[in-house]
Amino acid sequence: MAFSRFRNSKDSFRIVGEVALLALVLCIGLSSMASAAEQQTVRSFNIPAQPLKTSLEQFAEQADVQMLYALDVVEGLQSQPVVGDYTPEQALGIMLAGTGLIMERTDSNTMAVRKPTNVGAAAGAAAAGGAASQKPVKVPEILVKDIRERDNDTKSFVAEEASTATRTDTPIRDVPQSIQVITRKVIEEQRAFRLIEATQNVSGINTGGGTGPTGVFDNFIIRGFQANTNNFFRNGLWDGVAQQVGPDTYNIQRLEVLKGPASVLYGQGDPGGIINIVTRKPLPDPRYSGNVTLGNFNFYRSEIDATGPLNAGKTFLYRLSVAGQKANSFIDFVNRDMMAIAPSVTWLMSARTTLTVEADYLRRWYNNIPSFAVPGQGSVLPNINGELPRSMYTGLPNFDKNDRRSYRISYDLTHQFNDRWSIRNAYRYAILEYDAFNAAPNNLLADQRTLTRLWTNNESSVTRRHQQSMITNLVGHFRLLEMDHTLLTGVELRQDQNNPQILTNRPVPSLDLFAPNYALVPGAPTGTSFSGSDTKLAGFYLQDQIALLPNLKFMGGFRFDYVHQTITSGTTEATGVERDSDNTAVSPRLGLVYQPIEEVSLYTSWMRGFLPNAPTVFNPNGTLFEPERSTQYEIGIKNFFLNNRVSTTLAWFHLTRENLLTQDPVIPFFQVQTGKQRSQGIELDVTASLIAGWNVIASYAYTDAEVTADNNPALLNKRLGNVPYNKATIWSTYHFQEGPLKGFGLGGGIYGYTSRNASIFGPGQTEIPGYVRVDTAFYYDRELPQGNWLRAKEVNVALNFRNLLDQRYVDSAQNPLTRFWFGEPRTVLATVGLRF
Structure with a gap:
């Protein structure tokens, strides 16, 4: 599927293509230097x-x-x-x-x-009518390795490799950057259905406004900075739909979180880091499972997963994952329903070539998130009228709604030229649709009970967003100048198109928080606004990992990006004005890893990132603003002990963000690009499978994030919103392996956050109090005897308690006055599952 051409940018696109072609030719030429065989030891x-x-x-x-x-x-x-x-x-x-x-x-x-002999194939052929036996196909090494990793992800909290940091199969210990992995076992044992629930185990990640079990979006703050649509990836491909629809974990094999600017391989984005979702793929052996989860607030959920071969020779494999959810919530009038399906097929085309085709559909429908927010007075601050209940709804229940649907289809083609050189081409097309109306909190009057509200919605049609992403990577392993090299070169094309839409403004009657009247209706339209956008990106990247010595490894790379943006805006479609911009950026990364002993890696790295500004804002002289730039310095130590059963990462980082827009001190209503923000701190992440049945995941982060330069004196040195100085988490489970308690297990966790600023904007600095939340779980897993009436191999039972002590706390905020979100009260989830 072809990308539309870059308007007014033919020469730039041609240059990117020529540079990429030269790099590919260079890499193929270097492959001739590689030895075709290795000495047997x-x-x-x-x-x-x-x-x-x-x-x-x-x-x-x-x-x-x-x-x-x-x-x-x-x-x-x-x-x-x-x-x-x-x-x-x-x-x-x-x-x-x-x-x-x-x-x-x-x-x-x-x-x-x-x-x-190929007994399985012969039997299958005989059953099909006596056809000749199929010749077994040697499974490509890439798939063999992937199958092994998937199996490990379901058994242990510890991961030894993650491809997100380098786009190559590099052990985590050899990566000069902090990267954490949440395996499938963590997701299942915590019953983490949303990304934000799973990533709470990672240091340096906090929730942004409107996130949680009742939220539409998954808003993350990583290392002090908000992660937006550019920071989400799926199987290494950009996935801008993810944040907007709230990914579900039913089809997730693992989550890989790369800390710091990732522009060197992933292009434009906010500097805190990226989250790469790795989906569950087809397996060569049949496996089937299903489970049902019931909980308070009328929570009902079921999941089905099936995988196996489609033919006797096991050259065609399939996987089908399905999930459905029907639930209310602790907030009045708010439901959180969901349905999803994800089919995928893998074709082992030859001994060195695989093709995987995936599709998925996800729908979430419930009331919109701004309506869930409550004012600060009555939640985190005193209110003269009393305390607001956690169940408070501040919208229009007879009008508010949010129906969101995402569609994705993709392919992933890999080919190994030989044992040392391989190529990957992957493509995804995604659509996001949403039909949403909501009344959002605006201002709390002096009586501290009257809440004014806003209404701005696309009432005329369904909003649609179309996205395309394609990458081609060439990876080679060779020896040059007596040093081992792993060379990566690749190109990426990307498009993000928001269909034009007309937003309607309506007045909304104020709400009495302590005597709410939910029969109120919005008024007649008072005005409209029109908008649409189209962003196209082309990038080329080159990276080399060099073993200078057996215990000293260097990583260096850069990426060149060209971004073309078109934005149309106005009060109506007829008055809409189209503006466009062209931006380029070079994003480098340098890193060094020293391993004094095999189990210990000392590392240091430097990297830069970028994010273009929209073409709707200008300097006082009428020129467009330059892209934002970010820079990170990081040093750390990684350890893998006890035969890789214990993994730790301790990192110190200093991350700055420059070229931010701030008020022009001379010319009113204009901005200048002199703003700066800085985040620095220490992070510790630990995963361990200490003995059979005992797993631990723990983290700690100290994050100091603040405004360091701004023309508004009120913002200078203010702490960035929703970022606590300290966050500490631990979750551990133990399953008895023998004796009378064999099959039983228990788990528990503690999640602690110190106070944090609600927002850098607004009067004063409203503090969100710190809190400690306790979770616990009980398990029973039993292998069933062969020939049982269910034909099942194993039954799994789990009982999870979230916020066991029913702690009342505010999870996040969006402004310092009227948009604060309560955290989930005590929640009970009971799950029964079967594996076949």
């Missing part, structure tokens, strides 16, 4: 006789290879002991003696175990 093995599955896991770790095998093939088999120095092939051959299985090396990093 002798390793020390110490693997006792035990169940074969356990032996294969230990072998993979000791041989430093990836293992591919079907669970049903190794089930019930015992391995032979392997003790001594052998090549991997020799060791695996000894281990498999007497099992009837054979091994093969699919490439330099992958070994497979299978039956001597």
Whole structure:
């Protein structure tokens, strides 16, 4: 699917394409320097006789290879002991003696175990009418590795690799930047249905205004700065729809949070960091699961997930995930209903080529979020009339609504030229639709009970947003000047188009907070405004990871971006004025990792980011503003102990944001680009699987974020909104592995936030009080005997309590006067699930 051409920018687009083409040719040329084979090495093995599955896991770790095998093939088999120095092939051959299985090396990093004949394929062909058996296709290394990571994500809180930081398969310990991973196991054990619920486990992430179980948007603040639509990605592709519709975790395998400016690989964005959603993909072995969750506030939710092969040769794989939710909330008149479906298919086209096609549909419909907000007086400040209840609704329940739908379809094509060079091309097309009306809080009068309200909505049609994103990456591993290199080069094309819309303004009667009349209706229209926009982006990036020494690694890269924006605005469509702008930026990153011992990585990095200003604002001389620029310095230490069962990251960062707009001190109603903001602090993240059944995830962040330069004296040195100085979290679960309590488990967590500023704007500095929230959970997991009437393998039961002590607290704010959001009261969720 082609992108529309960049108007008034043909030369710039051509230059980007020529530079990208030259880089691709250069990388392909360098691939000829790479050796086609690696020397086989002798390793020390110490693997006792035990169940074969356990032996294969230990072998993979000791041989430093990836293992591919079907669970049903190794089930019930015992391995032979392997003790001594052998090549991997020799060791695996000894281990498999007497099992009837054979091994093969699919490439330099992958070994497979299978039956001597393709029994499954033959049986399938016979059932289809006696057709000849299909020849097994060697599974590409990229998919083998991906399958192994997905399996680990469901068993442990600890992740060893994350592709978001480098767009390559680089261990986290080798990345000179802070990156945290929330695995599927954390999501399931916490019953985290929204992104904001899962990312609460990550240091330096806080909620923005209107976020939570009753919110439409997922508003994140990362390292002190608001994350907007440019900061959300899905499988490495930009996903601007995500924030606007509130992603659900039913189809999420893991979340990867990269801290700091990410423009070097991901282009324009706010500087705090990015969130990359990794979705669940098809698997070669059949797996089926379903669960039902019931809770207070009339909460009902069900999920179904199915995956497996579509043909006997397992060259076509599928996955289907479905979720539905019907629920009220702790706020009067507010429902939070949802439905979603995500089908995907993977085609193993050859031994080195895979194609995955995904689609998903998500719909959320409920009342709009500004209506949920309450004034500061009565929530965080005293009110002469008394305290406001958490259930207070400040809108028009007979008129307010928010019906949001997202549609996505994408493909992801990967090809390995050989063991060292691979290419990936991925594309996504997404549509966001929303039909929304709402009355929003405006001002609280002197009597501290009369709330004025606003109404500005698109009443004439459904608002639509269209987005396209495509990347092509070439990755090569080669040796040059006696040093190992991992070279990445790529291009990205992106488009974000908001269909023109007309917003209608209406007067809304004021609300008496302590004697609300919900029968009031909005008045006649008083005016309209017209707007539409189209943003196109082309980027080229180049990155090299160099092993200067076995324990000293350098990373350097840059990205060139060209952004063309068109915005149309006015009071009506006839009076709309079109303005456009062209911006370019170069975003570099440099980093160094030193590993004094294998388990410890000391790192430092420097990077820059950018974000274009809209073409609707001008300097006093009539010229457009330059893009905002951000700069980050970071140093830290990463540790992986106890055979990678414990992972820690301790980081110090200094992050600045420049070229911000501020009031011109000389010319009224104009702005100048002299504003600055700074965020700095210390972050600690820990994940651990200490012993079998015991998992821990914990974090701490000290964040000092404030305005450092502004022409408005009232803003200078003000703390940025919704950013506490201190945030600390811990969540831990333990599942009994033996004895009379085998199958039972328990978990619990504490989430603590110190006070924070509601907003940098407005009079004074309204403080949101700090709070401590306690969660807990109980589990029962039982494997079912074969032949049971359900035909199920396992039953899972969970009982989760959020805010166990029913703490009353304000979660976030949007301004210092009238928009404060209460946190969720005590919530109980009971889940029953089956796995087949």
